[in-house]
Amino acid sequence: MRADRADRADDVLALARLATKRGAVRAMLGWLARRTGGPAMLVGDTGRVLAGPGGEHDPAVARVAADAAAEAAVELHRRGAASAVLGGGEGPPVHLIALDTGPRTYLAVVGPDDPHCGTLLADAARTLALCWRLEQSERARRRIESAEEYSREAVLHLLMVGSVPAAQRIAGALRPALPAMVQMYVIECPHARRREIARRIDREAGGGAWIVPCPVRPNHVLALVPPEPGPGAAAVSGGPAPLDLLIVRLVPECRVGVSAAVALRDTPTAYEQAIHALAVARNAPGRRAGFGGDVDVTVLAGPEGYVWASELLAPCLRYAPARRADPGPQELLGTLGSWLSFGGAASRHLKIHRNTLAARMRHLDELLGVEVSRSLAAQSAAWLALRLHTAPQAAAARAQAPPGHTATLDAVLGTPAAGAWARAQLRPLEQAGPTAGLETLRTWLRADARLPAAATALGISLPGARKRLTRAEDALGRSLLTAPSAKYELWLAMRALGSL
DSSP states (O other), X not given: OXXXXXXXXXXXXXXXXXXXXXXXXXXXXXXXXXXXXXXXXEEXXXXXXXXXXXXXXXXXXXXXXXXXXXXXXXXHHHHTOSEEEEEOTTSXXXXXXXXXXXXXXXXXXXXXXXXXXXXHHHHHHHHHHHHHHHHHHHHHHHHHHHHHHHHHHHHHXXXXXXXXXXXXXXXXXXXXXXXXXXXXXXXXXXXXXXXXXXXXXXXXXXXXXXXXXXXXXXXEEEEEEOOOOOTTHHHHHTOOOOHHHHHHHHOTTOEEEEOOOEEGGGHHHHHHHHHHHHHHXXXXXXSEEEOOSOOOGGXXXXXXXXXXXXXXXXXXXXXXXXXTTSOOHHHHHHHHXXXXXXXXXXXXXXXXXXXXXXXXXXXXXXXXXXXXXXXXXXXXXXXXXXXXXXXXXXXXXXXXXXXXXXXXXXXXXXXXXXXXXXXXXXXXXXXXXXXXXXXHHHHHHHTTTOHHHHHHHHTSOHHHHHHHXXXXXXXXXXXXXXXXXXXXXXXXXXXXXXXX
């Protein structure tokens, strides 16, 4: 009797130790299988096997045992009993005991060597029930987190495509509500730490930040936050440090790019600004940078510019898909905008297969009559046309144009306003001197922004060309080598000045 009590105590202690490990349920089922000499598993009241032991098993034996356990669990549930030994005769006996869980779950051991293992199963059932409820809660938590993550990603996607009212409705249900004015933070960090960093940012922002793991870049976290006071406000008032400074202090591996304050409808512009700032932050001593340039190209277009944009995009706008499942005009324009921003990574942004993306780009090439997928000149024209077409003042500007009026890209870029804009884009490179790489940039743009071809044309190595363009990024305060890139604006600027 004393030996039996000692054995039982050892068994309970062994189960308690297993309960502290990762994958405790599978570990305990494996231990029970070895201890009793029969396969052990958890079975639902409908006969579905919910969990089995870890390790390798003969598939045929496991299948027979699972079928026997499933049949016995359904029968026990029908009877309404808490435990029983069922089967026997032609098949193996199945020892079952109900766990204290909902919905009803049974611990089943099929054909154990010891026919008197009821006490062991009763002791195991208590610990297993706790571990099973814990694992189920963890799965539910992960599902909720995943659902919220996808919902937040959907809100960001709606903002990026201009559907602000829909984004506000969803955000209002999820909380926090989206502010009328925002700043975009793009935080570059180790992929494995994205969720941890997102939680820290949320805590430091006082719950007011709208945080989304970037759907395109696996090492980026995006945060929309209400604009902060001016740079000196915190120092004067003794208030909290700027959020980007707090982030780099908390997580030294991070690099942070911050946009200017923009209206919520201009979230795509804020994202581009933050990406450009991030390019500077990668080489900045403080590992953070704010955007100090200007990406508003609508200043260089009068009424004829909006007419030109409509004419360029007209084949796409008038397109009627042959099949209901084919993308329509707005979806094609969305694909074009995403591809111009992210290149091949647009498939992750749009949640489509890369072959589908390639097929849509070929279709756009045919519709627009230019090789958007290959030519930087065509890409830059399409990029400008999309910006002008979606500008808030586009419809009113087109209405002011004389009937039957047509325009060309050179005419759009030939205005005094366009010349002033172009000189402002290139002035930082000219002021930085020859080491900033103005000629390298021109050669790179002539090579359709392909680095190997640019390196060959310059007669230097590929790393050398990359280093020169990195210096140009620092001088411009803009991203060149990482999408979204400023290559379209710079191509247009050089075209406007006759440098290409």
